[in-house]
Amino acid sequence: MLTLENINKVYRTDTIETLALNNISLTVGEGEFLSIMGPSGCGKSTLLNIMGLIDEPSEGRVSVAGQSIADYNSKATARFRNQHLGFIFQSFHLINDLSVVDNVELPLLYRQVGSKERRRLAEEALEQVGLKNRMRHFPSQLSGGQKQRVAIARAIVGRPDIILADEPTGNLDSVMGNEIMDILLSLNEKAGTTIVMVTHDERMAKRTHRLVRLFDGSQVQ
Amino acid sequence: MLTNYFKLALKVLGRNKFFTAISLFGISFTLLILMLITAIYDAEFGTNAPLTDKDRMVFLGSLKLELVNPDTIWTIDSTQMDGQMAYDSTYTIGENVSSTSISQFSYDFVTKHLDDVETSDNHTFFSGGHSFDVFLDNRKLTIEALYVDDRYWQLFDFYFQEGDPFTSGHVRDATPVAVITSDLANRYFGDSNDALGKEIELGSRRYRVIGMVEQARTTSDFVSSDVYLPVTTMDARDLEDTGFHGSMAGVYLAADRADIPLIKEEVANKVSSVTYPNPEDYNRVSTIPMNIGEMYASMIIDQNDPEGGLFFVRLVFGVLLLFFVLLPTLNLINMNLSRIMEREAEIGVRKAFGAHSGTILYQFVFENVIITFIGGVIGMVLAMLVLYLINDSEILPQLILRFNGTVFLYSIVICLLFGIISGLLPAWKVSRLQIADVLKSNQL
Numbered sequence: 001m002l003t004l005e006n007i008n009k010v011y012r013t014d015t016i017e018t019l020a021l022n023n024i025s026l027t028v029g030e031g032e033f034l035s036i037m038g039p040s041g042c043g044k045s046t047l048l049n050i051m052g053l054i055d056e057p058s059e060g061r062v063s064v065a066g067q068s069i070a071d072y073n074s075k076a077t078a079r080f081r082n083q084h085l086g087f088i089f090q091s092f093h094l095i096n097d098l099s100v101v102d103n104v105e106l107p108l109l110y111r112q113v114g115s116k117e118r119r120r121l122a123e124e125a126l127e128q129v130g131l132k133n134r135m136r137h138f139p140s141q142l143s144g145g146q147k148q149r150v151a152i153a154r155a156i157v158g159r160p161d162i163i164l165a166d167e168p169t170g171n172l173d174s175v176m177g178n179e180i181m182d183i184l185l186s187l188n189e190k191a192g193t194t195i196v197m198v199t200h201d202e203r204m205a206k207r208t209h210r211l212v213r214l215f216d217g218s219q220v221q
Numbered sequence: 222m223l224t225n226y227f228k229l230a231l232k233v234l235g236r237n238k239f240f241t242a243i244s245l246f247g248i249s250f251t252l253l254i255l256m257l258i259t260a261i262y263d264a265e266f267g268t269n270a271p272l273t274d275k276d277r278m279v280f281l282g283s284l285k286l287e288l289v290n291p292d293t294i295w296t297i298d299s300t301q302m303d304g305q306m307a308y309d310s311t312y313t314i315g316e317n318v319s320s321t322s323i324s325q326f327s328y329d330f331v332t333k334h335l336d337d338v339e340t341s342d343n344h345t346f347f348s349g350g351h352s353f354d355v356f357l358d359n360r361k362l363t364i365e366a367l368y369v370d371d372r373y374w375q376l377f378d379f380y381f382q383e384g385d386p387f388t389s390g391h392v393r394d395a396t397p398v399a400v401i402t403s404d405l406a407n408r409y410f411g412d413s414n415d416a417l418g419k420e421i422e423l424g425s426r427r428y429r430v431i432g433m434v435e436q437a438r439t440t441s442d443f444v445s446s447d448v449y450l451p452v453t454t455m456d457a458r459d460l461e462d463t464g465f466h467g468s469m470a471g472v473y474l475a476a477d478r479a480d481i482p483l484i485k486e487e488v489a490n491k492v493s494s495v496t497y498p499n500p501e502d503y504n505r506v507s508t509i510p511m512n513i514g515e516m517y518a519s520m521i522i523d524q525n526d527p528e529g530g531l532f533f534v535r536l537v538f539g540v541l542l543l544f545f546v547l548l549p550t551l552n553l554i555n556m557n558l559s560r561i562m563e564r565e566a567e568i569g570v571r572k573a574f575g576a577h578s579g580t581i582l583y584q585f586v587f588e589n590v591i592i593t594f595i596g597g598v599i600g601m602v603l604a605m606l607v608l609y610l611i612n613d614s615e616i617l618p619q620l621i622l623r624f625n626g627t628v629f630l631y632s633i634v635i636c637l638l639f640g641i642i643s644g645l646l647p648a649w650k651v652s653r654l655q656i657a658d659v660l661k662s663n664q665l
Contacts (some may be wrong), residue, residue, distance in 0.1 A: 045661075046657075049656075049657040052573070054569075054572070054573050054656035054657050054660070055655070055656070055657035074577060074578065075577045075579075078572065078575050078576065078577035078580075079575065079577075081573065081574065081575050082574060082575020083575070087573050087574065089660065093566060093569070093570045093660065095567050095570065097228075097232035097233060098228065098232070102228065106570070106571065106574050107574040107575055109576075110574065110575035110576050110580060111575070115224065154574070158574075
């Protein structure tokens, strides 16, 4: 479904050049739940960002269903992200000035979806994560676990093919972390959503189908 | 989507109250001043009675008499050639104006030389600047009077609250009748309702009031007065004086605005073809007929070059207005930039979920337009209040400032420009941010 071929990522400043990813080749199959592990600074998030088309590789090719993303212009890439990808971030990245339901509706704003339909889909997504009763709340009124569940609802509301989760349990205690993991597993099993998750937690990684380990920008497993 | 942007714009306003207060103050205060300027402009230059047709009018204010002599200017250059001095002389023939006299026209001059201008549709001659002190019940009233002909009422569309203007018969027979303003009726008779038919005493003459008009709300002394009297009832010395200078002015009405240059040329030619009886005193007679804009400009800049004066006045006001709008806009751009930069992570999230740069640009410009509209509404309310206070306090007694549709339209356009210009640059800048970079370095 998602293929990375010979991906290199180099960060350059005036004085220094850092190789963040070194010749990574990886294929994520449809319906797969893949986890990426490695020490801090090994390039896990960079790899996830490249998979999610929110960062560009310095070299190499990213393709989805056989089509290279390099052929897309920025507008087409944005449209692709909107229709096929969902993101979950470690620090939730909810918009504090918007209510829970307005946050969840966000991906649908950039599609031709009417306001009533948007609201229906957002409520449905919130129900899936067990937060429909908090839809009128604002992010500041929620706990960390609840915020992450809202972020999951936002990621799934547009029914994406792939969810990219960057340490979704990283800011949560173990109980909440397990809850979030259960939701992700359920999404993968019941809806067949492909999930790629970056994590530090070996226990969480073991619950996924496959584990990829990175060390100093290179794939070691 | 717009509802979402609208909600967010209101939230952002509430979040940073200090920024919001400064931002809204900047917008509303600038708009207040602009609306006041447009209201004053509209009151003075707008299409308002009795100067509704002012754009088709040619104003004749002053007559210039000059004594001009030919003047030869010699220039001698010297140089050394072959060890000897050589001289080269040139001369230019110019003119030397040794005497100038500028004043208004005499009654005799306008009726004799300027009563027949073919390119004009209609015209009127009148005499202003007459002031009478009247003592009533131990009160002193100062009454400004204009002596006008019957055509005056055809050119200037005064609103008659009661009665009628005087006719050609009244002017021909020098009938002592008067048209007064309702303000004067109140001051003179104590009541404007039964002034018609009563007599008003000005100087040593008594005039019967036959019409009552609304006070002309303009600073133009062509129409602003307390009482209007038949021109033929002027002091006999003014009527019979055969000199060129007097107290008369005139206005010509063009059938079409395109005829204004023709009228100006014909009037100027007619005046310059008149010979002064004593050429040893003055040997050139001239006038500069002006349109309304030139007339106002000549009051401020240069009476001899009204067209240049008008251009200069427009330039100065244009530049001032530009700066007046530009400075707060630049300030807003700066403030918006820091405000929007605080929301980098939000932009990153929006882009991650499918917003492209154009959508982000649109969102922030929209938000800015909302903020400027709120500022605009506050500015308009303030302007209404200030206009009311100005009218009520009679700081500008000759003008009634109105908050009308034109002013409102100007304000809306200014609001939109403010919002778009001050939001565009910051929005464009943030719309180009890399998603991964802003998400990595920012927390929401």
